[in-house]
Amino acid sequence: MTNPAEPADPPAPPSPRxxxxxxxxxxxxxxxxxxxxxxxxxxxxxxxxxxxxxxTPSLADELPAEALADAREDPEHLTSIEQDGLPEAATLEELLGQLAWPEQVDGAAVVVERMVVPPEAEQGLPDDPQEALEALMAHPQRQDVRMAAGVLRSGESWCALRSRNNDADDAVAGSPDAVPGLVEALRATLR
Structure with missing residues (x-):
């Protein structure tokens, strides 16, 4: 048992991956x-x-010099390949449920925007879905948030969040599990 007066061990530094x-x-x-x-x-x-x-050595001709230099220094460096021609889907969950990756893909990432309101904003909403959406869109505490989440086959995850109200690169927050549902949905695409 640890003494509460003693400082806890500092968290382990993040792995290179x-x-x-x-x-x-x-x-x-x-x-x-x-x-x-x-x-x-x-x-x-x-x-x-x-x-x-x-x-694919010819890929070197398509990557920025900075990415090539980073890859020489860090064997874990990742290149992101934007996916075109995604399947039609009514929801993000449906879209991710249709995705699967070949073994050569080490991980997956998604960037999506969502409206966030405090939980109490959902109380007393109109029954009509369109009216409910309009009420939420007009809520004074509504925030637009861009969420980026990535996962690797080896288990690591990272999420980055940017608010429209604080739209600056130095105001992006992040953690491994900031959007747990999105992380799990991405993990499922790698199975």
Missing amino acids: TLALRAAVLDLERHVATLGWDGPVVVFALVRTADALGA
């Missing part, structure tokens, strides 16, 4: 942020850059 995933997710979020708000869901495959270059 977690650091690479965090960097990739933050980079994806910044990339999507340059496109502005009210954008579509964007899905990415994540591959270890060094492995991809080993399998």
